Amino acid sequence: MPTARTRLVTGSIIWLLGLATLTGLTGCDQPPAPAPTGGSTPTATPPTAPPPPPTTAPKPPPVVLVPITNMVPVKAGTFQRIKFPVTLSRDFWIGKYEVTQAEFTEVLGRNPSHFTGDLSRPVEKVTFLDASNYCAAVTVRERKAGRLPDGYLYRLPYEAEWEYACRAGGTNLFGFGDDASVAADYAWSAENSDASTHPVGQKRPNAWGLHDMHGNVWEWCHDWFEPYPPGPLRDPTGPASSKFKVFKGGGWNQDIEYARSANRFMMAPSNGIHFVGFRIVLAQAPPPANPATP
Ligand SMILES: [Ca+2]
Numbered sequence: 001m002p003t004a005r006t007r008l009v010t011g012s013i014i015w016l017l018g019l020a021t022l023t024g025l026t027g028c029d030q031p032p033a034p035a036p037t038g039g040s041t042p043t044a045t046p047p048t049a050p051p052p053p054p055t056t057a058p059k060p061p062p063v064v065l066v067p068i069t070n071m072v073p074v075k076a077g078t079f080q081r082i083k084f085p086v087t088l089s090r091d092f093w094i095g096k097y098e099v100t101q102a103e104f105t106e107v108l109g110r111n112p113s114h115f116t117g118d119l120s121r122p123v124e125k126v127t128f129l130d131a132s133n134y135c136a137a138v139t140v141r142e143r144k145a146g147r148l149p150d151g152y153l154y155r156l157p158y159e160a161e162w163e164y165a166c167r168a169g170g171t172n173l174f175g176f177g178d179d180a181s182v183a184a185d186y187a188w189s190a191e192n193s194d195a196s197t198h199p200v201g202q203k204r205p206n207a208w209g210l211h212d213m214h215g216n217v218w219e220w221c222h223d224w225f226e227p228y229p230p231g232p233l234r235d236p237t238g239p240a241s242s243k244f245k246v247f248k249g250g251g252w253n254q255d256i257e258y259a260r261s262a263n264r265f266m267m268a269p270s271n272g273i274h275f276v277g278f279r280i281v282l283a284q285a286p287p288p289a290n291p292a293t294p
Contacts, residue, residue, distance in 0.1 A: 066147035067282050068138065068154075070096040072209050079164045080171060081262065086160050087234045094157060094165045095279035097200035097211050098122035098219065099134065107137045114274035120199040122217045122277040128245045128269035131156055131220045131278040138280065156222040157281040159246050159264065160236050166214070166249065166261045168207040173260045175206035175213055183256040187215030193252035214250055214259040217277035221246040225266035244268055251275040 067073075071093040078087045102119035104126070105111045112125040126134075135154045142148035157165070172178045176186045184192045185204050193215070201211045213219075223238025223246045238246070244266035250259025253275040258265075267276065 063149040065149055067093050071282050072096050079167055084232045089235055093282035098277050098279050115197045121197045122200055124217050124274050124277045125272040127272040128220050135280050153285040154280050154282050158237050159221040159223040162221050162248050180256050188252050189215045189256040190254050197252050218247045218251040219249050220278040247276050
């Protein structure tokens, strides 16, 4: 029979076990329940979207060179100028015709010519500066139009380029040979011009397809005028400075003998006269260096 003391001890043990159960003290290896946070309901965190790729402007398509109408490609090469060879190391383009009054007027908005009435005549009474400004304006226009890549430009021909194109591979006095009696087929000169310019391209072209290289109007070149350096030249661009600029090719006002490929004349760059015009070149820029020897 349990005694009263035994019943008291047994009852206390049962009471303590019940208390432990109610207060959660059922084992030290159970992790504590997480404490509620502010009473709010936990929510799932949405997955983070990957950052967008860095935005870069689309690359513009490369500019493809599109020469203006009537530019004739000329291959690099060598020609004989008096005693010495002159080498042009890079291809270029040159105008098939002298620049017309229509072209000049369209680009610069004025026509300085003496012989009016037909805009297909070559422009004349242009100063060297007028001619250079025309080339610069065409360069800007073509660049804006996306037809002229960086590194190319329109400009006046260097004297060596002009003579090389005029000779068209020949070694004669004229691009058409040495026989001046056939000159009337190729050139407007004092003998047949009736003291006037004529619309460009009416005479036969030279072997490279260029018209009026002899006659009609003389043509401004880029170079300052000085005697040529004695010796072979490679890509000559003329002296650094002088009083006068070169013009070439003869014109309506003078006999055909003055239109020889090698002949040259000169005038101050600020002067314009009614027998001097120009044609243009398209080439890589900057211009080639000017070493004294190849
Ligand atoms: Ca001419």
